[in-house]
Amino acid sequence: xxxxxxxxxxxxxxxxxxxxxxxxxxxxxxxxxxxxxxxxxxxxxxxxxxxxxxxxxxxxxxxxxxxxxxxxxxxxxxxxxxxxxxxxxxxxxxxxxxxxxxxxxxxxxxxxxxxxxxxxxxxxxxxxxxxxxxxxxxxxxxxxxxxx
Amino acid sequence: xxxxxxxxxxxxxxxxxxxxxxxxxxxxxxxxxxxxxxxxxxxxxxxxxxxxxxxxxxxxxxxxxxxxxxxxxxxxxxxxxxxxxxxxxxxxxxxxxxxxxxxxxxxxxxxxxxxxxxxxxxxxxxxxxxxxxxxxxxxxxxxxxxxxxxxxxxxxxxxxxxxxxxxxxxxxxxxxx
Numbered sequence: 001x002x003x004x005x006x007x008x009x010x011x012x013x014x015x016x017x018x019x020x021x022x023x024x025x026x027x028x029x030x031x032x033x034x035x036x037x038x039x040x041x042x043x044x045x046x047x048x049x050x051x052x053x054x055x056x057x058x059x060x061x062x063x064x065x066x067x068x069x070x071x072x073x074x075x076x077x078x079x080x081x082x083x084x085x086x087x088x089x090x091x092x093x094x095x096x097x098x099x100x101x102x103x104x105x106x107x108x109x110x111x112x113x114x115x116x117x118x119x120x121x122x123x124x125x126x127x128x129x130x131x132x133x134x135x136x137x138x139x140x141x142x143x144x145x146x147x148x
Numbered sequence: 149x150x151x152x153x154x155x156x157x158x159x160x161x162x163x164x165x166x167x168x169x170x171x172x173x174x175x176x177x178x179x180x181x182x183x184x185x186x187x188x189x190x191x192x193x194x195x196x197x198x199x200x201x202x203x204x205x206x207x208x209x210x211x212x213x214x215x216x217x218x219x220x221x222x223x224x225x226x227x228x229x230x231x232x233x234x235x236x237x238x239x240x241x242x243x244x245x246x247x248x249x250x251x252x253x254x255x256x257x258x259x260x261x262x263x264x265x266x267x268x269x270x271x272x273x274x275x276x277x278x279x280x281x282x283x284x285x286x287x288x289x290x291x292x293x294x295x296x297x298x299x300x301x302x303x304x305x306x307x308x309x310x311x312x313x314x315x316x317x318x319x320x321x322x323x324x325x
Contacts, residue, residue, distance in 0.1 A: 003307050011156045012219030019223070019292060023299035027307055035156065041200040056245075078310035079303055101306040103299070109219045112251040127302055131295075132255075145295030147223070148259075 003027030005077035005100075007068070007091035008084060009052060010035030013107055016083040018042060019147040020105060030075055032068070034087055053086050055116065061086060069094045076100075082121075083107055089117040096124050103127040106141060108148050114141055150275070151210035152180035155218045156197070159185040160243055163235050166268045167214065168192065174275060179206060204228075212280055214271070217249035222262060231280035233263045235271055260284050 004024040008017045014033050021029075031039050032048040039047020048071055053064035064087055072080065072094035080095030081103040082088025092102040104121035106114050108131040114122070122128045122140055130136060131146035152167055154160035164182045171178050171191035180194035181203070188194075198206060207213060208228050215221040217236040225232035236250045237243035253264045261283025265271035274280065 004303065012221075012223070015220045015223045020296055020299055023296045024303050027303065035200075038200055041204075079306045081299075081303070099310075101310065103302070105295075105299075107219060109248055109252055111255045112248065126306075129295075144298040145291045145293070147292050147295065148219075 001028075002030055002075045002077040004029040004079045004081060005032065005072065005075055005091065005095065006030070006081050007032040007050070008082055008088045009033065009086070010038050012109060013082075013084045013088065014038060016105070016107060016147050017081075020081075020083070024079070024081070027079075030077070032071060032087070032091065050087050055086065065090045065093075069097075072098055072100070079103065081105070084115060085117045089121050092121055092125055101126045103129070104141075105129045106131060106135075108132075108146055110135075149210050150174070150176050150178045151206055151213045152178055152182070152192075152194075153203075153207075153213065153215045153221055154181065154183050154185075155216050155221065156183075158237070158244065159183050160216055160237060161185050161187045162241055162243065163214070163216065164189055164194075166235075166271060170272055170275060176211065179210075181206075212275070214275070216243075217252045217256070217264075219252070222256070225261065226283040229261070229282045229284075231261055231263065231282045233265055233271065233274050233280070235265050 004027045006017055008014050010033050030046045031044050032050050034052035036049055050067050051064045053060040068090040077100050080091050080100045082091050083105045084107045095102045102125045104125040106118035111132050114130055128140045129144055130141040133143045136143035164185055165187050168189040168191050178192035180192055181198050182194045207224055213225055213230050214233045217234040236253045239247045256262045257264055261281055263274050265274055
């Protein structure tokens, strides 16, 4: 059984995902991201490519959601963890559907308020985190530290 | 060499254009990763995108990196200890959906090695300086360690609770005692 599916967009979200990856290095893990060759560059063998999307491109978003959903159904991870953005949100949502525990770490880029994807994830994620202590609230998101 | 990178998602013509105008007055050549932009630089070499391995190689070869205020670039600059000049995308120029890059810059001003230029004049001044301070890796470690430790603890708990074999043996163990 797969322990952890770590999923994020390419670029900054992926860099942050890699920086928190030591937190699940003992568990069997798979990765999903949106840039071809990115997982290989980090020496990851079980990396999966998913289409990129954002909320300004609804058709891409539907395609992205379906592919991420299929991937989660196939892998059945115990935990889904994401640093954003939209593809990560879909990963958490699909994880929730298939009984996984879900962890959202909002990108460090969101220093004034939690991202749109992050706020949506806040509705259902088992662990909901911001990387800025001044954005932490009692009802969430919580602040556990940051990659920066 | 000065490495210009505008990230993987959106064009950033204003930054490319500004560097193109500054290039003749600088003592070092520029190489640009400029994305799908409508503006083509005349005074330096460029490409649209770089494969991850080539990107790292170029980054390491640079003496200074100029970029949008993207977190990926900021983390990479810290990893390779390269002085970084960040030039935030601004919503008023339609360079991003909102002004989160400006907000990031305000938070980054205290970080050693990250130099913020919010307009063309500030960018020029930073580029003409003889040397720029590089980032220090160690400042990141405490807060990152904290995050990773707490995540690891939580993930271990989730996996143990979700694994039928583990939870069964735990239940049996509890019955024996």
